[in-house]
Amino acid sequence: MMGGWAEFVAALAVFLLSHVIPVRPPVRPWLVARLGARGFGIAYSLFSIAVLGWLILAAARAPYVEVIPPLPALRWVPILIMLPVCLLAVAGLRAVNPLSFGGLGRGVFDPTRPGILALSRHPLLLALALWSGAHLLANGSLAHVILFGLFAGFAVMGMALIDRRKRRELGADWARLAAGTARLSPRGLPALLAPRVLWPAALLYLALLLAHAPVIGVSPLP
Incomplete structure (x- = not known):
């Protein structure tokens, strides 16, 4: 039994360490000084995606222990939730975001137009929380409950932790930069429907749908 769980435990440990060590002083300043x-x-995002992919595959290969019965209706939840997840991911990656991680947009953030x-x-953390919750309901094995439950908790707690860290780092600039933003609010929903977000998100959704079976080994369709 332990042999069957070894890969999942190893992948989980690497995932947790990869989200603790690189962002701690003095590691993060040392990396930023050399990479910018x-x-x-970019490097941290790519590494995180690679580790995440390994962890997902390891969970699928772990021994099956049922926690949530496989109800057919729950298989629709990820299908429906993944479109807003893709919209959030694309919008988050394209944004200029000094208040969190993952924003790869160029330019200077304008607090009067927070998008x-x-x-x-x-x-990106909101997308992770939605993705995790949807997949937890549709995949009720012990490994998947641990995996997606951890991700959901990580996403929710991460919002508060990053807010606290950014307040400390930005000092007086925090109030000015964050004035038009929120941890969660419906005010920014129109930003998800901008063509520069909508079309790439639709393509990403389709790509994930088509790649799910050959990559993960399970069809996402009910």
Whole structure:
């Protein structure tokens, strides 16, 4: 039994350590000094995605222990939720975001036009929370409950932790930059429907739908 769980435990440990060590002083300043703030953000995002992919595959290969019975209706939940997840992910990655991580947009953030940050300062974490909750309901094995429950908790707690860290780092600038933003608010919903977000998100949704079975080994369709 332990042999069957070894890969999942190892992947989970690497995932947790990868989200603790690189952002701690003095590691983060050392990496930023060598890669630049933008380079660090890109490298950290790519590394996190790779570790996340490994963890998802390891959970699928772990021994099956049922926690939530597989109800057919629950298989529709990820299908429906993944479109807003893709919208949030694309909007978050394209944004200029000094208040969280993952914003790869160029330029200077304009607090009077916060865009997706009016909906959430942490669009990628919000996407992660929705993705996790939807997949937890549809995948009720012990490994998946641990995996997606951890992700959901990580996303929700991460919003508060990043807000606290950014307040400390930005000092007096925090109030000015965050004035038109929110941790969660419907005010920024129109930003999800901008063509520069909508079309890439639709393509991402389709790509994930088509790649799910060959990559994960399970069809996402009910």
